[in-house]
Structures are given as C-alpha cells and as structure tokens.
Amino acid sequence: MATFGNLSDRLAETFKNLRTKGKLSPADVDATVREIRRALLDADVALEVVKDFTGKVRERALGDEVNKALNPAQQVVQIVNEELVAILGGEARRIQFAKKPPTVIMLAGLQGAGKTTLAGKLAKWLAKDNHTPLLVAADLQRPNAVNQLQVVAGQAGVAVFAPEPGNGTGNPVKVAKDSIKFAIDKQYDVVIVDTAGRLGVDADMMKQASDIRKAVDPDEVLFVIDAMIGQDAVATAKAFQDGVDFTGVVLTKLDGDARGGAALSVASVTGRPIIFASTGESLDDFEPFYPDRMASRILDL
Amino acid sequence: FTKPTIDANTWEDLEDALLKADFGPDVTDSVVTDLRAKVDRFKTTDPKDLQRMLRETMEERLSRLDTTLHLSERPAIVLVVGVNGVGKTTTIGKFAKFLATYGRTVVIGAADTFRAAAVEQVATWAERAGAAIVRPQHEGQDPASVAFQTIEYAKLHGTEIVVIDTAGRLQTKGGLMDELGKIRRVIEKQAPVAEVLLVLDATTGQNGLAQAEAFIQHAGVTGLVLTKLDGSAKAGFVLAVQEKTGIPIKLIGQGEGINDLTGFTPHVFAQNLVG
Numbered sequence: 001m002a003t004f005g006n007l008s009d010r011l012a013e014t015f016k017n018l019r020t021k022g023k024l025s026p027a028d029v030d031a032t033v034r035e036i037r038r039a040l041l042d043a044d045v046a047l048e049v050v051k052d053f054t055g056k057v058r059e060r061a062l063g064d065e066v067n068k069a070l071n072p073a074q075q076v077v078q079i080v081n082e083e084l085v086a087i088l089g090g091e092a093r094r095i096q097f098a099k100k101p102p103t104v105i106m107l108a109g110l111q112g113a114g115k116t117t118l119a120g121k122l123a124k125w126l127a128k129d130n131h132t133p134l135l136v137a138a139d140l141q142r143p144n145a146v147n148q149l150q151v152v153a154g155q156a157g158v159a160v161f162a163p164e165p166g167n168g169t170g171n172p173v174k175v176a177k178d179s180i181k182f183a184i185d186k187q188y189d190v191v192i193v194d195t196a197g198r199l200g201v202d203a204d205m206m207k208q209a210s211d212i213r214k215a216v217d218p219d220e221v222l223f224v225i226d227a228m229i230g231q232d233a234v235a236t237a238k239a240f241q242d243g244v245d246f247t248g249v250v251l252t253k254l255d256g257d258a259r260g261g262a263a264l265s266v267a268s269v270t271g272r273p274i275i276f277a278s279t280g281e282s283l284d285d286f287e288p289f290y291p292d293r294m295a296s297r298i299l300d301l
Numbered sequence: 302f303t304k305p306t307i308d309a310n311t312w313e314d315l316e317d318a319l320l321k322a323d324f325g326p327d328v329t330d331s332v333v334t335d336l337r338a339k340v341d342r343f344k345t346t347d348p349k350d351l352q353r354m355l356r357e358t359m360e361e362r363l364s365r366l367d368t369t370l371h372l373s374e375r376p377a378i379v380l381v382v383g384v385n386g387v388g389k390t391t392t393i394g395k396f397a398k399f400l401a402t403y404g405r406t407v408v409i410g411a412a413d414t415f416r417a418a419a420v421e422q423v424a425t426w427a428e429r430a431g432a433a434i435v436r437p438q439h440e441g442q443d444p445a446s447v448a449f450q451t452i453e454y455a456k457l458h459g460t461e462i463v464v465i466d467t468a469g470r471l472q473t474k475g476g477l478m479d480e481l482g483k484i485r486r487v488i489e490k491q492a493p494v495a496e497v498l499l500v501l502d503a504t505t506g507q508n509g510l511a512q513a514e515a516f517i518q519h520a521g522v523t524g525l526v527l528t529k530l531d532g533s534a535k536a537g538f539v540l541a542v543q544e545k546t547g548i549p550i551k552l553i554g555q556g557e558g559i560n561d562l563t564g565f566t567p568h569v570f571a572q573n574l575v576g
C-alpha cells in the first residue's frame with residue numbers, strides 16, 4: 001500500500017508536524033482534522049462515519065483538555081485513539097452461551113465473506129474447549145456449499161447436519177429448524193448454522209434469513225464481513241440489521257493489507273460489537289477481536 | 302442535484318457522492334477539480350449540466366481502453382485469478398456458458414486444489430455450462446500440473462478454449478503469488494496465454510488498487526472482471542485501477558445465475574456509477 005500511504009502513515013506524518021510545535025491553533029486543528037478525514041477515507045471508513053468521527057475529534061481538540069495539556073499534539077493523538085476504541089466497542093465481548101443447551105449461532109453475510117470457513121473455525125475452537133458443536137448446512141444455494149461445509153467439518157473434527165444436497169434443492173428454513181431437534185436428541189451443545197451469502201438489496205433472500213432466524217431462535221447471530229469492503233459496508237450492515245438483525249460482527253481476511261475501515265463503519269452504524277477476527281484460510285487463523293488492538297492497528301500507535 | 306443553481310452545497314454533494322461510490326479521496330479530488338474547470342469554462346449554473354458533464358467525464362475516462370477479449374489462438378488459454386471469495390469460480394461457470402452460446406468448445410481446469418470442495422464447485426459449473434473439466438488426480442496436486450494437463454486435454458481433443466480456475470489468494474502472500482507466476486510459466490511452456498483475467502469484487506474499497514498492482518506484477522493481468530454489481534456497491538475504485546494500471550474491464554458479473562455475465566459497456570457503467 002506504499003503507493004498511497006495508509007492511515008497510520010498519514011496520521012504519523014500529521015502528528016509529527018504537530019509535535020514540533022507547542023500550542024495548537026484552530027488552524028492546526030483544522031489541518032489535523034482534514035488529514036484524519038483523508039486518512040480514514042483512504043482506509044475505507046464510510047463517509048458518514050468519517051464526518052461523525054472528525055466532528056467529535058474537532059470539538060474535543062478545540063476544547064480545554066487540549067489547550068491545557070502539556071503536550072497538545074499528544075493529547076489529540078490520545079483523543080483520536082479514545083474515540084476509535086469507543087466506536088469499536090470498548091471492552092472485548094465474548095460469545096453468549098445459552099443457559100440451557102444447545103447454544104445456537106447463526107452466520108449471515110454477503111457472498112464470499114467467509115461464513116463457511118468461519119463455521120469451521122468456530123467449531124474447532126469450541127471443540128477444543130470441550131464443547132460438542134454441530135455444523136448445519138443451510139446454504140442450499142451456492143454450488144457445493146454443502147460439500148464445502150462437510151469438508152470443513154471434517155477438518156475441524158466435528159459433526160455436520162446436512163440432510164439436503166443443496167445446489168438449489170431443499171428448504172434451508174426447514175433444515176435449520178430440524179437441526180435444533182437433532183442437536184437436542186443427540187446432545188450437541190452448540191449449533192452453528194451456515195447460511196447462503198446474500199446481498200442487502202435482495203429482499204427475498206433477506207426474508208429467508210429472517211425466517212431461518214425465527215426457526216432456530218439463535219443466541220447469537222454473527223454478521224460476517226470482509227475487511228476489504230469499501231463504502232458499501234454501511235448500506236449492507238444496515239440491510240442485515242433491518243433484515244435479520246445481528247448480535248455481533250466478525251471481520252474476516254484481516255491477514256491482508258486492507259486497513260479494515262469497515263470495522264469502524266459497521267460498529268458505528270449498527271452499535272453491534274465486533275466479536276471475532278478471521279485472519280487466514282486455515283481453521284486456526286481466528287482470534288477474539290480486541291477493539292484497542294484494532295484501534296492501534298489503524299493508528300499504528 | 303435538486304438545487305436550481307450550482308453552489309457550495311452542490312460541490313459538497315458531488316464530492317460526497319463520489320466518495321460514497323468508492324472513488325477514493327484522490328480520484329474524487331481530481332474529478333471535482335476537472336468539473337470545476339469545465340463549469341467555469343462553459344459558465345454553467347444548472348446542476349443538471351454538472352451531472353451530465355460528470356457522466357460524460359466518467360464515460361470518456363472509461364472508454365479509453367480496449368475492452369474486447371482476445372481469444373484467437375487455439376487453444377485460447379484464459380487464466381482466472383483474484384483474492385478470496387470475489388467470484389472467480391462462478392465467473393468461470395458463466396463465462397463457459399457464454400462461450401458455449403457462441404458455439405465454442407470449452408475445457409475448465411480445476412486448478413484450485415486447495416479450498417474445501419472447490420473442485421466439486423467448479424465441476425458443477427462445468428456441467429451446467431456443458432463444458433469439459435480436468436480435475437486434479439489426487440488431493441492437493443500442484444495447481445500448475447493441473448493447468449498443464451488441462452492444456453494437454455485441449456490439444457488432444459481439439460478443444461478451442463481453456464479456462465483455468467485458481468485458488469483465491471490475498472495479494473500480500475508472497476508464496477501464493479509466486480505460485481501464480483509458476484502456473485503461468487508452466488502454461489507458457491505449452492502455449493501462449495491469451496488472457497489473464499483478474500476478478501475484482503464490486504464491494505471492495507481502496508484495497509482494489511493494491512490487488513490489481515500485485516496481480517499484474519505476478520500474473521500479467523490482461524483484463525478485469527467486476528463481479529457482484531447486482532448489489533448496492535458502485536465500484537468507483539475501478540476508475541483508479543484503470544488509470545493507474547491501464548488494464549481494461551472486460552466482463553461484468555451481476556448475479557449468481559449462469560447467464561448473469563455481460564461485456565463491459567462504459568456508457569451503462571457510467572450511468573450506474575453517477576446516475
């Protein structure tokens with residue numbers, strides 16, 4: 001990304017200029033805010049979130065806490081960091097388990113975001129913790145999604161509920177519903193429902209997701225989103241919030257060099273916490289999401 | 302653009318619209334500067350003129366490159382590359398069908414030997430498209446050797462077009478990018494590569510440019526395919542990609558069905574981009 005410079009580089013450059021001076025004039029604050037705005041846009045943070053964010057930073061930067069600070073520039077850095085962490089969710093949140101098993105986790109998101117892979121990652125991680133997860137093949141749309149989930153389940157060493165072959169045959173709502181009974185009968189304590197990728201603008205498919213949700217009454221609905229996504233993150237996140245509603249977010253493909261501005265966009269627009277980070281193609285490339293680390297990753301502080 | 306005269310708000314709305322369409326801050330600045338100059342030159346005050354000028358600018362900028370596919374060699378070999386999950390395999394299914402409608406015979410090389418059920422997925426598409434397929438002979442076979450065998454198949458059977466599916470890879474993974482270079486070299490030992498298509502997902506933001514640059518460097522991309530344009534994303538980032546790399550968009554994907562693939566029309570694309 002050296003060709004256009006990333007968020008960290010840009011802010012570092014701006015802050016370097018600030019650090020050389022003593023006090024911040026309103027013009028200094030304007031210049032900084034402009035740089036932050038540009039850097040956030042380059043990092044794919046959604047425009048409305050950028051406006052909101054820079055508004056808050058400007059207000060605080062012009063206030064007393066900065067003027068009275070020993071090192072005003074350092075104080076601005078601090079503010080940017082605080083505001084970022086606040087949007088990203090403050091404390092890390094963990095999966096909510098049901099009081100009475102099975103705990104049901106439904107996955108939803110755009111096509112190709114990384115849902116099926118995540119199903120395997122979650123299952124493997126839970127199995128290590130002595131859970132007995134069941135993967136449910138409720139994507140009956142994408143060619144060979146059912147086979148893919150079966151392979152992934154094999155790799156994770158967990159069971160899979162796949163009564164329908166898919167590729168356009170079978171009813172995903174029924175499969176999802178039946179999986180709960182199956183899990184109770186066979187005493188699986190976590191059910192992970194993989195669903196087909198769908199666009200926010202596809203009303204029929206959003207309705208299907210909502211029907212699956214009603215059928216399984218999940219403890220968690222995880223919205224899976226690709227860290228490379230651009231400005232569309234907002235429209236898509238809103239569509240999934242309105243259509244299925246979700247309880248948490250998983251950011252995928254963080255092993256690349258995308259700055260992941262979507263993290264800010266989605267968290268800010270939906271108010272839902274980001275719970276996990278997916279960082280590769282193998283089933284172990286997966287970790288809890290730490291808002292402070294993400295802010296530091298973005299800011300490179 | 303509902304205001305009667307062009308004022309500061311009009312310019313801010315324009316800037317916002319471009320940013321929201323993923324043009325990115327640099328291209329947005331350059332487009333706005335361009336248009337300001339035009340508005341001054343033509344002494345325009347009607348925002349409708351501004352919108353028309355914007356559409357024309359876009360169309361003009363997008364029309365500079367040759368968007369036709371070059372598939373005259375026999376066999377014509379098409380290598381399909383891109384980051385994870387953008388729509389490579391689906392595009393191959395649609396493309397094979399598209400070629401079949403023009404009476405071409407097609408064989409698909411299932412050279413994604415890595416991802417779970419990738420071979421089965423592309424085999425389903427081959428069947429739907431009525432194309433032949435060459436599968437790996439064992440699990441985890443070297444993708445370059447699958448590509449090699451696919452071309453052998455085409456030569457043996459006189460198949461006109463070879464399309465090679467590859468595993469998704471992030472452009473930052475050196476080893477995987479080198480593997481693409483190897484696939485290309487192995488193919489070229491047998492026949493020239495007609496097209497290397499880089500698949501880009503319309504929902505992508507500014508990272509699209511980094512993707513294009515890396516894949517061009519490692520695989521010698523000759524054309525872009527833009528997928529998922531049936532969603533709400535506008536894919537404004539491709540303007541920067543085109544201008545910085547000079548690689549044309551050759552195909553557009555607009556759905557998950559086998560017929561949801563078309564050639565690239567700058568006029569339609571510009572219309573969709575700016576309204």
Ligand SMILES: Nc1nc2c(ncn2[C@@H]2O[C@H](COP(=O)(O)OP(=O)(O)OP(=O)(O)O)[C@@H](O)[C@H]2O)c(=O)[nH]1
Pocket residue numbers: 109110111112113114115116117118139142145195196197198252253254255256278279280281285385386416469471
């Ligand atoms: N590099 C990288 N690749 C990933 C990650 N997560 C998933 N992938 C890859 O992204 C591609 C798509 O992943 P899937 O799990 O099939 O995505 P999906 O959301 O189930 O896709 P659909 O079912 O088609 O909507 C595959 O090539 C995965 O290997 C990640 O964190 N990093």
Ligand SMILES: Nc1nc2c(ncn2[C@@H]2O[C@H](COP(=O)(O)OP(=O)(O)OP(=O)(O)O)[C@@H](O)[C@H]2O)c(=O)[nH]1
Pocket residue numbers: 111112142197199383384385386387388389390391392413416419467468469470528529530531532554555556557561
């Ligand atoms: N809406 C829409 N979905 C698409 C389009 N093209 C592909 N998809 C979907 O995107 C998802 C990923 O498509 P694939 O063809 O598997 O992508 P890929 O690049 O081969 O993925 P990997 O091999 O895992 O890297 C699937 O769910 C496809 O159905 C498109 O133009 N529009």
Ligand SMILES: [K+]
Pocket residue numbers: 111112113226385386387502504
């Ligand atoms: K994607």
Ligand SMILES: [Mg+2]
Pocket residue numbers: 115116117139142145194195196197
């Ligand atoms: Mg899937």
Ligand SMILES: [Mg+2]
Pocket residue numbers: 389390391413419466467468469
């Ligand atoms: Mg594929």
